[in-house]
Amino acid sequence: MQSIPTFTSIIEAAERIKSFTTRTPVLQSAWFNDQTGAELFFKCENFQKVGAFKFRGACNAISKLPVSEGKKGIVTHSSGNHAQAVALAAKLNGYKATIVMPENAPNVKVAAVKGYGAEIVFCESTIDAREETAQQIVHETGATFIHPYNYPDVIAGQGTAAKELLEEVPELDAIIAPVGGGGLMSGTLIAAKAMKPGIRVFGAEPELADDAYRSLQSGKIEPVLRTDTIADGLRTSLGELTFRIIQTHIDDLVTVSETSIVREMKNTWERMKIIIEPSCAVPVAALMERKIQVKGMKVGIIITGGNVDLESLPWM
């Protein structure tokens, strides 16, 4: 069983990745404040390298490897932001990355990963095929496998976003973030509860991918049952490590409809002039629909990423 990262490991991660990452700005919106009756602070990880918070975790995990291990290469399987994050973090450390992607991955994602100099190995589009292919590469080359969330150094890296947010806005009463595999939420919980013990930390999920909600209810990891939510970053189930952390520390977790995800994605684009991917709109929707009581509170929202196909927008 992997051990839960400490706040010290998040402080160390912040130091380790500082020169590689962007210290992303925290933006406010008078309109969203009016609508929610709260004061909201958007931590803009859509402005992070590779366009998503995922770079923090991948960069911490890869930079922390002994050089002798890194030289054997880095492997992961992903067709999303984690793939680009691993590719860039490996490149910046001078290591070779191999990304296992399903053969039906969109060209734009494949091109982005290649653009960071990683090698791509295609496989069948099942989770079993992806894991097997990645494990085979590990076996053959001695490369290190970087799991997208169920990995202590990745979780510690993701926690640096909440750390920066609380450094910039120490008076926050609460933080809200989306829950997919749970890496961001785990890092956020560890950082926030250590820095400000009284703070409340909330999670939000699409109704169509409410596995974390069900897992908290049943007390064991429940799998995602469908993968058709528009919030493509949140289609994964929790891991053993992230479930343990979330189960212990989270204050509340709510779900929102697809309609409200699209509506708040568009509202955020229109009102804040920032490009956010659908996953980011999930916590915004939770606040706008008053699924969580935040009236009069100062609330941080972690905006997770901005990688969207601009040729095909969900409201068109």
Added chain:
Amino acid sequence: MQSIPTFTSIIEAAERIKSFTTRTPVLQSAWFNDQTGAELFFKCENFQKVGAFKFRGACNAISKLPVSEGKKGIVTHSSGNHAQAVALAAKLNGYKATIVMPENAPNVKVAAVKGYGAEIVFCESTIDAREETAQQIVHETGATFIHPYNYPDVIAGQGTAAKELLEEVPELDAIIAPVGGGGLMSGTLIAAKAMKPGIRVFGAEPELADDAYRSLQSGKIEPVLRTDTIADGLRTSLGELTFRIIQTHIDDLVTVSETSIVREMKNTWERMKIIIEPSCAVPVAALMERKIQVKGMKVGIIITGGNVDLESLPWM
């Protein structure tokens, strides 16, 4: 003849509008740096109140009025960002604003202005009808007419964007901004040349609205000949005051094609995850097409606004 605002009036403007405006962030992009061989600093006025730098000028002009004048009301004619800027600035000062708009103005613009509590008076869609209607209201009510650019207090307000940019990045070698009516460029020239005498200031225009380019060539104000550029904020001709300032101080002014405006607008959305309107992409296009030599330089770009109809994007 109106007198050219001094840098002192920009300092005073900055103080006057401070509590009303957003101090907008300055963002960078590794991708655009790579592409241009320069180090670029984007001053994000798309995050300004009403989504555009125009709020600075309107807010300065209206806040500076004696209360006895302001109480008689504020008038302007515009269907663009200046209309919203005047409406909000009047509201914040407790004055009544009347905006003259062409009867074919898009509903979304009309709704935005109404949302700030202004009264709208519709007229025929000619510049003569708009000016006449506005003058009639001035005549009847004693309201103050706030011109969108040919107005010293508006120019002083617009100059506060460049002032903030140079305070944050004092090592800039150059600043580039788009030229429409010339209010932003005039304020930028006055602020930049006063704060850093050696700095170079460049302008950029659409080829389809190259009136400032032709005016600099001929030595007199040349009108815009067509109004079909996608850069809807730049379809206006220079004013007497803005022409004088630009003619005296600008280092160079270049024009770019519609194709490259759309391309760089999309590149900015994709790479920087910010929503910019087409006018903002005009200086970006000038740098990307190497119309101005900036290799190895630190260059500030004023991103003018982010008001775009998300239902109809130019690349779709």
